[in-house]
Amino acid sequence: MDLFRTRCASRGLACTHQRWVIYRALMNSVEHPSPEGVYEQVRREMPSISLATVYKTIKTFVEVGLVREVSPEHATVRLDANLEPHHHFICLRCKAIYDLREEDIEPVTLRRGLPNGFRAERTTVEVLGLCPKCSREEQAN
Amino acid sequence: MDLFRTRCASRGLACTHQRWVIYRALMNSVEHPSPEGVYEQVRREMPSISLATVYKTIKTFVEVGLVREVSPEHATVRLDANLEPHHHFICLRCKAIYDLREEDIEPVTLRRGLPNGFRAERTTVEVLGLCPKCSREEQAN
């Protein structure tokens, strides 16, 4: 709680009850909830909270780096007619997606296997970085 | 074109001009277009096509396996309060996301480096499969 207070202060955020409850919901969840899921959870403790507040708060948290989105790099649906197994390079700046051939990446191996009961089917690797164009433009700044 | 005709036939799909143009747009694009992007592209050749048709066709193609979505495994936004570098296991059945500790996965290495001009910043691995619960339920069927 004090930690949360400090973290808000250092980012110039007001430490409100709503934000604290939402933050706790995020910290305590192991299942990577959706905004709706956060809302459900928070509502148990604070039935009057609005979904809009949850969305706004999540956005704020992501912006100040208190929370991350899972794989949000390519924001909208993207299509791939290449059905061969392969991996992707995603440009963090322009969101372009490039194919990486599977042979170009060392096979991913799990060091101690998955926890009991989990069954892996396939593995994909996302390399995040800057494409040539964005890399150049970034340097120009 | 004949290949496309065959592929449609084998899946019981009518081989229409619209589908052919959309399929070509997908095959010829290297940038993993969004549905909007496909629409833009297709419209150059067929200005009368409707966005709804593009969506329907894409959905059909994905269903019959002619095309894939890039990382559609966890359909909606998912949040992560764990800011440490780590990877994810995604259950293909229930879409649950579990953390995999970074130390449990061999570091990903690029066999021959990225093409010229690309700069990598970080790499994330997604292991796709079945979680214990879904694994059990799948076997029960």
Next chain:
DNA sequence: TTATCTGCAAAGCCTTTGCGCAGAT
């Protein structure tokens, strides 16, 4: 006290759906 935040309701995407006509088999 002043600036920021919350809740509400309305608006904005993106995507899907229903239906009648057109086109493929």
Next chain:
DNA sequence: ATCTGCGCAAAGGCTTTGCAGATAA
């Protein structure tokens, strides 16, 4: 000829926004 697919417009989700009252600093 029959069945499937297309285009249109309308509806459906999810997410964002504007504003007035409430709360933190």
